[in-house]
Amino acid sequence: xxxxxxxxxxxxxxxxxxxxxxxxxxxxxxxxxxxxxxxxxxxxxxxxxxxxxxxxxxxxxxxxxxxxxxxxxxxxxxxxxxxxxxxxxxxxxxxxxxxxxxxxxxxxxxxxxxxxxxxxxxxxxxxxxxxxxxxxxxxxxxxxxxxxxxxxxxxxxxxxxxxxxxxxxxxxxxxxxxxxxxxxxxxxxxxxxxxxxxxxxxxxxxxxxxxxxxxxxxxxxxxxxxxxxxxxxxxxxxxxxxxxxxxxxxxxxxxxxxxxxxxxxxxxxxxxxxxxxxxxxxxxxxxxxxxxxxxxxxxxxxxxxxxxxxxxxxxxxxxxx
Amino acid sequence: xxxxxxxxxxxxxxxxxxxxxxxxxxxxxxxxxxxxxxxxxxxxxxxxxxxxxxxxxxxxxxxxxxxxxxxxxxxxxxxxxxxxxxxxxxxxxxxxxxxxxxxxxxxxxxxxxxxxxxxxxxxxxxxxxxxxx
Ligand code: SF4
Ligand code: SF4
Ligand code: FES
Numbered sequence: 001x002x003x004x005x006x007x008x009x010x011x012x013x014x015x016x017x018x019x020x021x022x023x024x025x026x027x028x029x030x031x032x033x034x035x036x037x038x039x040x041x042x043x044x045x046x047x048x049x050x051x052x053x054x055x056x057x058x059x060x061x062x063x064x065x066x067x068x069x070x071x072x073x074x075x076x077x078x079x080x081x082x083x084x085x086x087x088x089x090x091x092x093x094x095x096x097x098x099x100x101x102x103x104x105x106x107x108x109x110x111x112x113x114x115x116x117x118x119x120x121x122x123x124x125x126x127x128x129x130x131x132x133x134x135x136x137x138x139x140x141x142x143x144x145x146x147x148x149x150x151x152x153x154x155x156x157x158x159x160x161x162x163x164x165x166x167x168x169x170x171x172x173x174x175x176x177x178x179x180x181x182x183x184x185x186x187x188x189x190x191x192x193x194x195x196x197x198x199x200x201x202x203x204x205x206x207x208x209x210x211x212x213x214x215x216x217x218x219x220x221x222x223x224x225x226x227x228x229x230x231x232x233x234x235x236x237x238x239x240x241x242x243x244x245x246x247x248x249x250x251x252x253x254x255x256x257x258x259x260x261x262x263x264x265x266x267x268x269x270x271x272x273x274x275x276x277x278x279x280x281x282x283x284x285x286x287x288x289x290x291x292x293x294x295x296x297x298x299x300x301x302x303x304x305x306x307x308x309x310x311x312x313x314x315x316x317x318x319x320x321x
Numbered sequence: 322x323x324x325x326x327x328x329x330x331x332x333x334x335x336x337x338x339x340x341x342x343x344x345x346x347x348x349x350x351x352x353x354x355x356x357x358x359x360x361x362x363x364x365x366x367x368x369x370x371x372x373x374x375x376x377x378x379x380x381x382x383x384x385x386x387x388x389x390x391x392x393x394x395x396x397x398x399x400x401x402x403x404x405x406x407x408x409x410x411x412x413x414x415x416x417x418x419x420x421x422x423x424x425x426x427x428x429x430x431x432x433x434x435x436x437x438x439x440x441x442x443x444x445x446x447x448x449x450x451x452x453x454x
Contacts, residue, residue, distance in 0.1 A: 187416065287407055
């Protein structure tokens with residue numbers, strides 16, 4: 001592992017292109033309307049000037065877009081992708097789910113203290129990108145420190161990294177407290193929180209982990225004939241529409257919350273202001289404890305539903321006496 | 322009229338249903354309010370099916386498949402155990418009654434075990450009362 005110090009991240013990115021470490025980059029650029037940032041794929045390094053490398057692209061988890069990029073095969077040349085730590089986790093989770101071909105992709109990721117107006121960021125406890133190919137450290141430091149295995153034409157400098165640990169622990173402490181408080185509110189209140197859901201399924205469509213081409217909850221499996229609707233209505237003392245709200249959320253949660261990377265894009269796009277990602281974090285945290293699994297970390301740790309042990313989880317089997 | 326719980330008994334097509342076959346060969350009976358529901362293998366049981374029954378007002382859902390090591394598709398029941406552990410954990414997290422879902426393995430020849438399980442679960446759900454979801 002080598003350390004380098006840089007003052008200006010854009011110059012550093014240009015440098016990566018000059019040295020042919022990457023030939024293309026994916027990073028946030030002003031969209032055509034100039035009103036928001038979107039991830040762009042660029043080959044022309046002068047565009048880097050117009051970028052904001054570490055900003056958040058609203059409603060988009062870049063890993064999901066990268067998955068489309070490699071859908072028909074690996075990229076033919078080295079491409080750098082600038083990600084937030086939560087996007088890096090999604091990226092790694094999607095590799096395990098066979099939705100990203102990582103060949104020729106170089107991940108560039110900076111630690112992150114969250115973004116304004118994103119409640120999910122206030123409870124993020126995983127903001128240092130340990131698994132990036134190019135790890136950028138900035139919290140509590142002057143300038144940026146780069147930690148990487150790549151050979152760069154820069155002068156090595158591990159400088160003064162003492163402050164970072166203190167800063168990280170401070171942020172972590174605050175966010176943990178926030179997380180515990182928020183999650184206990186969420187847990188006791190699920191039905192109420194979901195009452196305004198309009199079943200648009202936007203939350204699922206932007207989720208990096210929900211990659212299925214056809215979702216069970218959009219499928220004809222959940223359509224009934226009119227007689228059945230009437231039966232359900234009398235059985236349930238009135239059927240409220242849109243129907244299947246709880247089924248959709250609890251079902252999706254069962255399918256994927258063990259891999260939820262807490263990126264928050266689901267609640268960012270929700271037209272009904274439902275704290276979807278916080279709900280999924282509440283579920284995901286419990287599953288992560290149950291299976292001792294950390295999504296988006298080691299590529300060797302298998303996703304819990306793709307493996308098993310012979311002797312486990314007996315608390316969930318009812319004993320016969 | 323006294324309240325009768327609505328119970329769905331999910332059985333895999335081999336040992337679970339086989340247990341029911343053995344029970345009938347011995348002339349054993351389980352309560353009539355229990356509706357059997359067959360899946361090929363517990364490994365093919367999506368938690369969404371269980372949730373659907375639960376949210377549509379089933380008072381209890383019981384699941385039986387081959388004992389670990391005996392699954393006719395080799396490993397389906399190990400995966401099922403993980404899925405069910407996750408489902409019950411999620412239900413509990415949000416304050417739903419996860420004890421309305423039971424998993425108990427039943428072998429093909431274990432007719433008595435199947436019927437005992439059905440009766441025991443029925444009594445258990447009667448004690449809990451109707452599912453007020
Ligand atoms: S939670 Fe929000 S985004 Fe998701 S289906 Fe409901 S209204 Fe749509
Ligand atoms: S459920 Fe929401 S927070 Fe979790 S990975 Fe999907 S979009 Fe991100
Ligand atoms: S066939 Fe019975 S559990 Fe798999």
